Amino acid sequence: MDALMAANNPMALFGNSQPAASAAEDTDDTGDADDTGNHASRFDADAFLTGLDAIYTAHRAGQDADAYLQQAMTDAENAGDDAGLLTVLNETMGFYRSQGRHEENQWIVQRALELGLRMGLTGSEAWTTTLINAATAMRAAHHYDQAADLYRQALDSAAATYGPHDRRLAALHNNLSMLYSETGHPDKAHDELTQAMAILNDSGADPHTDPDIASTDVNLALVELDLWHEARNREAAGGDAGQAQTSAGLLDQAHEHAQHALSVYRHGNLTHSAHYASALAGAAQVQFTRGAFADAVMLYRKALDVIAECYGTDTDYYRTTSDNLQAAEDAMAQQAKQSGTSSDITDTATTTAFSDASAVGDDLSPDITGLALAKRMWLEYGKPMIAERYPHYQGRIAAGLVGHGSECYGFDDNLSHDHDFGPGFCLWLTDEDYAQIGERLQADYDALPTRFLGFGPRQSTPRTQGDGRRVGVFRIGDFFESLTGYRQAPAADRPHEWLMLDEATLAAATNGQVFADPLGAFSKTRQGFKLMPDDVRLSLISRRLGMISQAGQYNLPRMLRRGDSSAAWMSVSMFADAVSSLVFLINTPASAGYAPYYKWRFAALRRLSARMGTRLAGVCGKVEQVLRLAGVACYGESGQAHDAATAMDALIDAICADIVAELKREGLTDSDERFLEWQRPYVEAHIADDAACLHSL
Missing domain, CATH: 1.20.120 (Four Helix Bundle (Hemerythrin (Met), subunit A))
Structure with a gap:
């Protein structure tokens, strides 16, 4: 289980990458976007919000909300009420996000931002609200660069419009945490959530009944699961007992936060709230990770009941949770089978013909994976070498292991050690930096020890030498060109070029791990190949x-x-x-x-x-x-x-x-x-x- 599981947790207030009950829930913590003093008499924003709340309360969002929002847009436009229209657009952003209508939402986001700028709202709470809602919509659509930029603008705006203990600031930190979580930075996500929880605790809310605290608890649980996975990977790469203790502690923390969230909803009589579904799904994920599959199944089933009640069944949220329930049920069945409490029917023809082939051979599990070996060598030799000899370039050189080879996919075993295996990593430079230090850096890289942790020297086959080498110093463009034929991903309007790139080629260009990329140039190019039109x-x-x-x-x-x-x-x-x-x-x-x-x-x-x-x-x-x-x-x-x-x-x-x-x-x-x-x-x-x-x- 991983960060993709954030799709289980559709908090509008603290926005994971899931549907919101309504955009009103986004703005409950950030302030309605109609706070401009410019209300036209023919469009009543308060009546609009009351009517929308009634639709959600009656659990009719799936049937009635879209037509209601479209009519409200028309009414506000006809009334010439820009403030009222912006309120409607903010609500629509949240609703479309909840329905997974991300392409349609791009137009709503653009329209809301342009309208806010035209109204001169910069520096106001209404503008902060609009930025947060727009950023969350872009994040849900996986447009992460745009989302990050909008969140940064929202933080700057919030610094001028919110006080340091404003609960709406906690909502913003929660939303930003989800961006970090979805882009592979759970440590940063955890920091944002810790700040959010501190703000909520300082606000004087009852921690036993405050749903915002429960929402933050769920987010913390999910991020702690991500951190747990990272800790487990470090252990597998040769970590010590202290690391094992750390990973166990993270799993315990995730369980504690998930259980506290459920307790808040029960004590606050909020078990019919749309957010209760996210708490149930988050708790289910924790139980799945702990191996308590029966508990996970029970929690997922409850979550589906709440989702169906609040959103209906024709949503990404319901479908994702259904898939997760199926995975939990499969794991529970497999667990029962292994314990001897149940059995599956197996085709006799298959069993007869392949019984010998199923015998398990020698244990081929590696003492250390190639990725882990590369990262250890980078940390112990590569990073200190750059700090000492290239201090002015520390913030510009990317390091990692990407490309051809089973180790780049994380599938290497002891059989993989007979060719193209051994200590080594990649250093990636911009064209400008390579022109300045590339050859010298390659010479220094070549001077690093050839044996490390009992492995080496690296055995390279003829095809992985010279221009085909898999480790060493590279221009970013040269590296991707050697794998794909392109220095950067083809443009979206050149589909024939994308179709010429087979999937295995694209897999080699986007696999592996990036250990460091302070400049972001390598990751940006790599991400371009992931974003297939x-x-x-x-x-x-x-x-x-x-x-x-x-x-x-x-x-x-x-x-x-x-x-x-x-x-x-x-x-x-x-x-x-x-x-x-x-x-x-x-x-x-x-x-x-x-x-x-x-x-x-x-x-x-x-x-x-x-x-x-x-x-x-x-x-x-x-x-x-x-x-x-x-x-x-x-x-x-x-x-x-x-x-x-x-x-x-x-x-x-x-x-x-x-x-x-x-x-x-x-x-x-x-x-x-x-x-x-x-x-x-x-x-x-x-x-x-x-x-x-x-x-x-």
């Missing part, structure tokens, strides 16, 4: 649907009937390749990364599928069952082959049904057709660009 993603999804249907639904059974076992085997391979790629694309590269090359495809798919909140998480196991059955179906004796082919056909049908259900949840289709070729026009209808390369014939 959505039209390109949809085009690839359509292509994968076509291959799944052709290889798995159409040609596989035909080849088996013809007795062409080798062609059938190839069909299974193409089917598995397309399905595994589709799972990464559905979960979006910015969040899930890209499917790596074939060797590590299923290792990456298993890892993605094990994360809480992953869409189509159950497909991985089904595809692996198809692969196990394929050997018998294609090459087994007639009786077993027939049974295996029948079981394989049923699994493929189930996989395709899962895919159709997910396409419907994503709003990409309204068709129930399971032959996936016929789903392609529905998906491609969502591609805005009319470039021929994005559309099927």
